[in-house]
Amino acid sequence: MSEAMIQARGLTKRYQRGGETLVVLDGLDLEMQAGRFYALMGPSGSGKTTLLNLIGGLDHADEGELVVSGESLDELDGAELAHWRAANVGFVFQGFNLIPVLSAFENVELPLKLTPLSRAERRKHAEYALELVGLKDRMRHRPKQLSGGQEQRVAIARAIATDPKLILADEPTGDLDRKSADQVLELLARLNREFQKTILMVTHDPHAANSAQSVVRLEKGQLQGIEDNPAPTARSAGR
């Protein structure tokens, strides 16, 4: 067994709505290995986004322990979490990932501004990331001038620009047509295969989930189990 990237014990998250308390995650235990590609599936409202946000250090759990990439997230305060995110996680959201007034290049360069890299080095890293997602020729374009699939690929370039070990993607193909979705899935599989990125991707599309090595199922705030996928599609379809 390789080392654990994510370890959760009794993870609980509640929301107050009206007078009611909604238990979204209910004492969840979870362990995910480094260097694997996971798909997180479950019905709408089952708490997938909430879990992803906790793992990514965007939000605090109400109870339980959560260790990601060796760091106990519940012990970090707001500013420490922000620094931790900058160094350890890349995010890809469902839509509206990019800042509209910035070009593709500038969007990708953004997280690099939080590193001590020089201007020239930032430029190199950002261009390399854009090249990796096949959009170097579009780097001067604004998000509005890109297709939905291209936008998601720029978002992936931004997520990998600082070279984090963990990439969290929340329904990255949810708004895309089949062809664009396949490109994004292939890209994620390749990042896992060639760069050993640990990837956790929320999806409710079984076809998308099929490109992952393992599928995590969530229902009513409880983990239903982790199944290994013996033949991930993207892998077999690879070069």
Next chain:
Amino acid sequence: MMRLVWRQIIGHPVRSLLTVGAVLVGVFLLCLLRSVVTALNAGVDAASSVRLMVQSSVSLFVSLPISYQARIAQVEGVQAVAKWQWFGGYYQDPSNFFGQFAVDPVQQFEVYPEIELPAEQKQRFLERRNSCIVGDQLFEQFKDEWQIGGTIPMIGALFPHPDGADTAWEFELAGVYHSSSGALDNRTLFFQWDYFEKTADIEECGVFVLKVAPGADVTRIMAEIDALYENGPQKVRTTTEKEFQRQFVTMLGAVPLFVSWIGGGAALAILLACVNTMLMAARQQVHDVGILKALGFTDAATFRLMLAQSLSLCCLGGASGVLLALATEGYLVGVLGTFFPGYTIEPQTVALGFGAALAMGLVAGLLPAAQSARLNCVQALRGA
């Protein structure tokens, strides 16, 4: 970070331009109003302590017999006395407003050593009975129509020419002076008393301006002169030049205060508009701020981002407003110079204008910046 600030500003050009425009107008008005107020006080501040004015104790508009001049000159410690009479005419059109005075040429230069002009021009003024001198700012305004040695026709509105009200007084332009002190402006025409007295057949004058000998007791001289005519025929009041200048400012009464209130009100209105604009900008950028926070930008960083936007817009407007005030300075001296001689944009006014813009940017940016800092990243990304 500054790149993102500029992109957000340029990305919403209409909103940004309107904000910059509002601040520009506000700062420009502020500079203008302050300069007017400083101009009003300039004469008072620059007034000489060795010059005294003798006027009727009734009012500035009551004249004194010219025979007083010789008596006043005899008072111990008085070095020179010059007659001054407001002519109140106009050149070509009543809207060409500038001050004109009939003065004693010799005494005038003794009392006002700050009047500078080339020796031969001065000589010409002293020698030619119907000659006049004008300030360099005034000459600049009419330099296409006037020339030294030529004549300046003036319609005497208060003192019609004896040949008929339509007949112009003709003054020969002997020279162009420059006054190096704020007590005397550079937009006035002075002409020979004798010519005035003979032509208009006058035996009275508005004020006497006198110079006190160095070291003489000013208070005593003032009291002594007042005492001369204690029992008539015309009581006089002797004041220092400072006091004399101040009565013009006081004549305007609450105007400077009123002007400050208008300026302050306009600034407040613009500030509120800026706060509103920045709140709108912050609302539009909720999602962007959510992304920034997810990427690892801290609350403090997003606070600065919002504040920098506000400061940039207001500083841009402030700088443009100050530049506009400086650029229009020359033009406004021409328009306002007569009413507010000494209208200049002082370095302190530039600092005030820019400081006001900076303060506006700070105040307008604070609330939206705090909102952005407090924004919950998860909610922002959910689009709540």
